[in-house]
Amino acid sequence: MGELRFQADLLGEVAHRLDLREPNRKAIESVILRASDHYDVQESTDPFECIVDSATGVGKTYVMAGLMEYLAGAESPARNFLLLAPGRTIRGKSVQNFTPGNPKSLRPVMRSDPYVVTADNFNEPATRVAMDDARVTKLYIFTVQALTTSTGEGRATHVHSENLGASFFERLARLNDLVILADEHHCYRGPAFSRTLTDLKPELVVGLTATPVRADEDLIAFRYPLAAAIADELVKTPVMVARRDDRTDTETKLLDGVNLLRYKGAAADAYCTEHDLPPVNPVMLVIAGSIEEAREYQDVLDSSSFDAGAWVGKTLLVHSKLRGDEKEKALADLQAVEEPDSPVRIIISIGMLKEGWDVKNVYVIASMRASVSTVLTEQTLGRGMRLPFGRYTQVEFLDTLEVLAHEKYGDLLKKRSVLNEAFIDYGTYAQLRRAADGSLEVRQTAIPAPGPVIPAPRPSEPAQTGEPAISEGFLLSPELGDLKSAPGSAAATPNVKIVDQESRARQARKDAQSDTIIEYPPLPDREPIVIPRLMSVSQPTTVSLNDIDPEDYGPFQRLGRALATEHSDDLRRTKLSASHNWQKAQVRAETARDSIKAALPLDIPLSETRKALIRRVMSAKDVPNRKNELGAAERIVDCVIEAMGDEAQELLSAFVEVCGQRLARQISKTLRDFNPTQITYTDDVEWLAIDKTRKAQRKQEAGHADGTFDKALAFNGWQKNLYSHAWFDSTPEFQAAGLIDSSSSVVVWARLHNNDVPIQWTTDGRNYNPDFVVIEEIDGKRFGWLVETKSDKDMPTAEVQAKRRAAKKWANTANSSPQVQGVTWKYLLAGEQDVEDAAGLWGRLKEFCG
Structure with missing residues (x-):
């Protein structure tokens, strides 16, 4: 038996x-x-060969990218990856995901930097060079049809190529490190695919799917079912809607759907307006049983007599009999539905949207003839599960998917147990366990759900309300451990509902109530807030001195103290002495007991030796030669000088060269050991004024003296807020605003909204927006604070800490820029307990967290 290899x-x-x-x-x-x-x-x-069974919308592309990054970075790296797609549309989407410059590309965060080989370039000389270079990571992206047959679409990959010296298929088969990533693995059943795997002789085959076939159950290495994704708020929560009455005519069912869709649109518009986001247009997916039915539905929807003609020209029909190029084109056209200027609001489908279509704005699914249990067991449900805003908005109506059922409401309630079976309610994963002999072994662990996905109605309420009880937990056995960190896992239960159409429509009207949008311009009597905007660029291999936070200057302080101790004013004398035992003589060195006072003929001003140390830091290995590094170099040198104490000038006059060498070595070591944020900044600085007019539909609250928080309210009564009103997402935010506003040192502050102060924290362009900006003045000096509040449970998470590092680097870089004058910028991250313990005092909160 060999030894397990895993690089955690x-x-x-x-x-x-x-x-x-x-x-x-x-x-x-x-x-x-x-x-x-x-x-x-x-x-x-x-x-x-194994399978990753992961719910639609959770991110299989990231799993593929992560596997490539791990295997390409391992001690014995893999350099050849084959991504198989079931069709040309999915293949095209995959190419976009791994092509530099594409908005959806993951390449900026991929250190393996794969050379993408496709049906369009595999026969080019440049591809031959890449394939022959063992140092280059290659990603081959092909349809399964292009490799499983030597005729038709696959002919080109099986014929001899002069450039490659063999057929492309033969070149793949010769590789000894081929890793196959089979997207939508359930599509590849049959002898042709099995024969292809045999012929290619891959090292590893990883299938990725949300719906594995039953015969492949033994291959599943990891399962994260849809029910778990709902519980963890990684996808929308389905709400199954049925009518109380017996009306099942086409027009009624379509009218139910478009009414909910209209309310979804109103809620999305309000959310996007308030958060300054690009518009999101909710769409409805209508599932028909035949082409004839689909055309009937389209005729109804396109009629001026239906809903006053509100949906004329807003439908798109696709059907299951499309084949070849026509099918691929239809799927490609569907991608545009997500664009803000798309006119499509209703898509009518006949069972073809099961994979390859991953838009995020499907908010209503109407199953016109099929039972809801059929819809739940198909991948069709997955077409509506993705989150258009990337995460839960905490606006319930925007975080749910309406599934209009064909059944009556009462019948649907009776089928609750059957519907629960549609949701796979257990997960599985591989974990390390220590055996009795102390060795590590791999165990496959299954995690059952402790309760139903769709709970029974509360006993205290009439069954017809359709409100489910909240079960105790879901997919969160203590053994699973790490999966608990997902957003919704505290409650650990998916709140899947069965409701009646009338109740849901009534609630929808309430949630999407179209109150007058109120505008809040900055108050004219408040001092304006202007923030430096730093131009970020992605440089994955560059580490900046600004990555090293002043709180982490301990090594430089220790260096300064060591230099002061080692270089005393005595010149140490070393003498050599010898001894022998009549067979062998030994010479040894020892420190002389007497010493000679060192003569320090130089009296160099500290300002000059400080400049010499700064020059040495700037010339140290791994330090970028850029203007924005200078400020950080000055801070580090000042830290060393301060640690040397009162004799710093005298010591540096005599030993500045030695000190410079030691400091440069410490700088290089720190940069090598540092885990970079992968974001750096150009030397250009723009100025960003917080002067946007805020817009919201929230009810106004005249004051906030009693400290009662309500997420739906816009609060007035501020003394130093840039705006007359402010609204918040949580109680800690609300409390933090109160203590900031009451501080005598604060000049002005503002609750930041989306894109007010975007700080890029990942190389794929994701921005972080803090909660507050605060300008204060102490003893005539101005300080600018970016403030973030978080729940205590979120404080230690990797995302929060990564954002903290990015924000601190932003502040360090701003303070290093010669263009930023008059204000010293700082960042403060406060947990809910910190805010509570501050007892309303801004100064105390700074002491806790600053």
């Missing part, structure tokens, strides 16, 4: 860089552990 640190670094959701990190870990157990422990020589 490497996976941690990859997960941080790709900002992986916890289920996706766990999926990669499970695959690596199972593969290592297969090859390294069991010492099997057969190719290892």
